[in-house]
Amino acid sequence: MKKEYADLLDEMFNIHLLEPKGAYCSMPATDLLNEGYMRKFIDQYAPLIKALDDTATTAYLASWFLAMAIGLQYMVSVQNKALDLSLTNVIIHMSPKSEGSYTRISFQLRSWTETEAPESDEKRQEWRKDVLSRLYGETLRPLLECMSVVSGFNVGQMWGQLPTKFHYFIENLMEQTTNSEEKQRVIDDYHFLQHEFSPSVIGRSKNPFDVKVRFIEHIEDPTKQMRMKNVCCRYFRTEGAQYCYTCPLMKEEDRAARRTKHRAEIIQANA
Template sequence: MPKPNQIPEIMKNDFFITDEDQEHAIYSKPLTELFIKENMDVLVALYSPHFKALHPTATAAGLARWFASIPLAFQYALSVMNQSIDLSPQNITVQIYSFNGVYWFSFKLNQYTTRLYRDEIPREDWLYQQLVTFYSDTMRPLLETMAESVQMNIGQLWGQFPRKFDIFVEKWKQAIAFGWSEQIDRDYQFLAENMEPEVFGRKRNPFHIKQRLIRSLDDETIQIPVECTCCLNYLREGGQLCFTCPRLKEQDRETMRKKRKEELEVNE
């Protein structure tokens, strides 16, 4: 177990949450500064060439996937650690550094502060209070500024989150005891079904989605989910629509399956 006020390794390894400056950082900015359009413009301009984006909306989608680490860390703390972390915008500094030619993001906390849930109030009431504050104060203004910067529908940015949450939630459940697994499911369901759309500045809760399944590319007996929204990788150099992209027609997926099958047969 980590010592009090010491960031757990999983926060560093899975969510890029740290309390240390990145050596040789090429970018460093308090998160609150990214609520200003001109500062977000600078970040998009900096990241676009490295991301090989052909359009700034692709860059924004890529940035949203990096910033998804922040709400994932918050959800992990609530469900697995049964505590809240101070991920207020005033406590976070966004840093970018280069490692092996790849740009990595790091979210430095000025202070690692947690509050353990106490049963003075029902857990759902506590959960609601924590989620409302976090999404209203941290994630909503960040994504709104990002969408304004590149002139895109903000729903495309919120849509980068749910599938990442699905993947991590399953990972957490497999790594811990059964009792906690149930709490992880309940908390994720609470986020999706009990939080009003207004918390996110949307007409619909972006986590409340109906999953659509399709046959896998590699094994047609396996069903996999379609993404909530396009990742916009087709707007990058050499990019194309992903197999699970909601923009892709089923006939195109079938063509991709046949091509993959032929490739596997050749390599046998």
Template sequence: MQALDLSELEERFDIRAEDRNGVIVSIPAEQLLVREHADRLLQAYAPLIRARGVEVAATYFSGWYGSICIAMQYMVSHYDHVLDLSLANVTVQLYPNDRYYHFSFKIGEPRIMRLDGYEREEWRKSVLETLYRDNVRPLIEALSSSASINAGQLWGQIVTEMYRQVDSWLIDASDDSLKRRISSDFRFLTHSLDADVFGRKKNPFDMKLRTVENPFKPGCQTYIKAACCLAYRTDDPEDNGHKYCYTCPRLSVQEREAYKALIVDSQEHRA
């Protein structure tokens, strides 16, 4: 396989070696396991997204932190070595991007964990278990405690985007060998990692996501989210009159159809 391309990680996942320009909050990820620092991050982020509670900031941030999980899955499938994305080696940075605010993840030391000397399945198991058991799980649990929100709702923000990204990798895969590796690694994540690695009764990635027609791309499907992101608990100055996202699992079939009709109508008026 080719060498790990750090510039690709920066472009795809905003994982970088240098500070982002205009950073307004910078916290070593390991510190977020301490209530004081988790509170500080959520309380700084909540007003920037017009959240009516820090639990909204927790769901939104969990979605951003999912970039770490997705980047690791990408490296496992596309390279024979991975970058150290442990909490101890990552600094979370919040920065403005046009009218919104994004998170970037700054790497401390560019430590690489290579496949050399291991059977691939053994190496994959070690890499993913270590990521989720020792890093993602403690952070999710810390955010859950700080924001008084169920950890399952925070895991759900990561799950949906993981499924979307894996779908796109399969479409873009350059050959059948890579497609098989991506599929195999995803099956391992969703069906072979034990639930206790995540601190849950069930592996949060082991689920069948429903799909619905994508009104922005006629003829295509999109996933219904694994969990509500709480966007309805933000004060959106461009409120479209709907409390929930089109792909929110809380919407009934009838509500989603009505929402789709409004989206299609608005798209036709813009054309």
């Protein structure tokens, strides 16, 4: 385990080896396959985000759980290694990000087990398919499906968060990566997810990564565009909230009104 990327995995993807300070709910990942324990986990998290219903709580928790997918993608593409993120090796914590800060969901590994990618391209492709399929099919799928059963929230909406999360992650990773070999791995490994990943691994008929990105006018700059989210994050179902500007559920006339109001507020603030 190298400290530089171990620290990054903790900071960026909430994957770590030590129990976090101040954890007020901790469960072995395998326990969350039990509907009763999953119900308790959802109920404990709901008031922390002031959720108005289970759809908000479950969408938020799914977003946290999917951070494991991005963390593994980083390891596979940049470090050319894989981590053991099997259910039996993961303890899931609910704890403050820092003292007095927001609550994060994080993933403590019982043992830090890395596997190196094979050197040959052909063998690496098989290795990549295996390690990613195991995470999606054997770790994430049972967790999300149990949440769906308990909450009634469509599991397809949970998987639908993946494209938006990955677009930003891959874009930032490409900007930060200077090594040409690493850049090519980032491109190739993401291409695998978008075009070669079998949706049957997660019990779906369609690959959640294979979607068309939709763009909308930037909320501040009319000469720019920004990505619309692939699915609704359910933020509007938390206390005092509204639709995100990039929400696919927002009507275009409401988005235009939000844009006009936001720009007027900027002008007034700078006057």
